[in-house]
Amino acid sequence: MLLDVQNLTITFNTKNGLLTAVRDLSFQMETGETLGVVGESGCGKSITNLAIMGLLPSQAIVSATRLSLEGKDLLSLSEREWQRLRGKDIAMIFQDPMSALNPCYSVGDQLVETLLVHRDMSKKDARLESLNLMEQVGIPAPGERLKAYPHELSGGMAQRVMIAMAISSNPKLLIADEPTTALDVTIQDQILRLLKDIQEKRQMSLMLVTHDLGVVAQNTDRIQVMYAGELVEAGLTRDVIHHSTHPYTAGLLAGHPDARQSADKTHKARLPSIQGMVPNLRQRPQGCQFHPRCAYAQDKCRLEAPKLTGQVSCHYPLPGSSKIC
Ligand SMILES: Nc1ncnc2c1ncn2[C@@H]1O[C@H](COP(=O)(O)OP(=O)(O)OP(=O)(O)O)[C@@H](O)[C@H]1O
Ligand SMILES: [Mg+2]
Incomplete structure (x- = not known):
C-alpha cells in the first residue's frame, strides 16, 4: 500500500465560524495505480491533496485516524520532514503551469535547482539530467528550450516543463490537479497521454483530479467521486x-x-x-x-446521512445503469 487515508476531516476556522470542507474521507492507493478523483467545483478535491502534501493554510484543522505514505505517518511530520517528502516522495502539478513557474529564471535554471535540492548530483550532471528530462516529456529542441523563460513557452510546453520538474526526483506519487484545464483540447490529450506513459514507465502512482469523467474514464484504473467533501x-x-x-x-x-x-x-x-x-x-x-x-x-x-457501503454512499442506489463513455 502506498497511500492510506482514513477518516480525513478538514475544517477551516474562518471569520464566520467553522466550515468542514472534507468529512470522514477514507481511501487508499497502491503503487503503480492511477486513481481519478472527480466532483464539481468546491467538493474538496484540491484541499484533500494539499492535506496529503502538508500544504494546507494554518487555519485548516486536519484530523484523520490514519494518513500515511508507505506506512510513514504524515500527521506527525515536522515542517522539515514535510519539505523532504514534498517533491521527493510526492510531487504535484497544478492547473496553471505559468503561475507555478518562476518568471524570473530560465526553465533550465529552475529544473537544475530542483535536481540539486532533491538529488545528490553535481551541477554538470544536473544540467545533463535536465536535458534528459526535457526529452522524456517530449519537448523538441530541449537544449534551446532550457534557456527559455516561462513566458516564452506555450501553455502545453510549460505544463511539460512542470511535469519534468515533478518527475525529476522520481516521486512515488504524482498528484495532477486539473493538469489540463488551462490547455486546449488537442494539447490536453497529449499531456494526459504523456502522464500515463510516464506513470507506466516509472511504475509511479498517479492521482488525476478533474471535473471531467470522460478524462478519468480513459486514463485511470479506479475512480472516486466526491461530493461536498x-x-x-x-x-x-x-x-x-x-x-x-x-x-x-x-x-x-x-x-x-x-x-x-x-x-x-x-x-x-x-x-x-x-x-x-x-x-x-x-x-x-x-x-x-x-x-x-x-x-x-x-x-x-x-x-439520515448514508454510509459508504461497497462502492456507493446512498440509501437508494440506482440499479447500475449501463453506459459507455
Ligand atoms: N483557505 C480556505 N478557507 C476557508 N475555506 C476554504 C479554504 N480553502 C478551501 N476552502 C473550502 O473548501 C472547499 C473545497 O475546496 P477545494 O479547493 O478543495 O475544491 P475543489 O473540489 O478542488 O474545487 P475545484 O474543482 O474548483 O478546484 C471550498 O468550497 C471552500 O469552501
Ligand atoms: Mg481544485
Missing part, C-alpha cells in the same frame, strides 16, 4: 463508468457528451443534468448532502 462513489473505473449507482455520478456522466450520446433514452430523460448547486458548507443539509438535488430522494435521505 465526502466520498459518494468509488470503484474500478469500468464499474463506475458502466454501472454507476450513485445518482450524482450518473448525473455527472449524463453531463458528459460521449456518455450522453450512448446513454439509454429512458435514463437520460430522468437525469438530464444535475440541477442546483453544491451546498453551502457552512449550512450543510441534514441527511444525505446530495438530497436537495437528487431526483430519487426520499424521507430517509432528508434525515
Whole structure:
C-alpha cells in the first residue's frame, strides 16, 4: 500500500465560524495505480491533496485516524520532514503551469535547482539530467528550450516543463490537479497521454483530479467521486463508468457528451443534468448532502446521512445503469 487515508476531516476556522470542507474521507492507493478523483467545483478535491502534501493554510484543522505514505505517518511530520517528502516522495502539478513557474529564471535554471535540492548530483550532471528530462516529456529542441523563460513557452510546453520538474526526483506519487484545464483540447490529450506513459514507465502512482469523467474514464484504473467533501462513489473505473449507482455520478456522466450520446433514452430523460448547486458548507443539509438535488430522494435521505457501503454512499442506489463513455 502506498497511500492510506482514513477518516480525513478538514475544517477551516474562518471569520464566520467553522466550515468542514472534507468529512470522514477514507481511501487508499497502491503503487503503480492511477486513481481519478472527480466532483464539481468546491467538493474538496484540491484541499484533500494539499492535506496529503502538508500544504494546507494554518487555519485548516486536519484530523484523520490514519494518513500515511508507505506506512510513514504524515500527521506527525515536522515542517522539515514535510519539505523532504514534498517533491521527493510526492510531487504535484497544478492547473496553471505559468503561475507555478518562476518568471524570473530560465526553465533550465529552475529544473537544475530542483535536481540539486532533491538529488545528490553535481551541477554538470544536473544540467545533463535536465536535458534528459526535457526529452522524456517530449519537448523538441530541449537544449534551446532550457534557456527559455516561462513566458516564452506555450501553455502545453510549460505544463511539460512542470511535469519534468515533478518527475525529476522520481516521486512515488504524482498528484495532477486539473493538469489540463488551462490547455486546449488537442494539447490536453497529449499531456494526459504523456502522464500515463510516464506513470507506466516509472511504475509511479498517479492521482488525476478533474471535473471531467470522460478524462478519468480513459486514463485511470479506479475512480472516486466526491461530493461536498465526502466520498459518494468509488470503484474500478469500468464499474463506475458502466454501472454507476450513485445518482450524482450518473448525473455527472449524463453531463458528459460521449456518455450522453450512448446513454439509454429512458435514463437520460430522468437525469438530464444535475440541477442546483453544491451546498453551502457552512449550512450543510441534514441527511444525505446530495438530497436537495437528487431526483430519487426520499424521507430517509432528508434525515439520515448514508454510509459508504461497497462502492456507493446512498440509501437508494440506482440499479447500475449501463453506459459507455
Ligand atoms: N483557505 C480556505 N478557507 C476557508 N475555506 C476554504 C479554504 N480553502 C478551501 N476552502 C473550502 O473548501 C472547499 C473545497 O475546496 P477545494 O479547493 O478543495 O475544491 P475543489 O473540489 O478542488 O474545487 P475545484 O474543482 O474548483 O478546484 C471550498 O468550497 C471552500 O469552501
Ligand atoms: Mg481544485
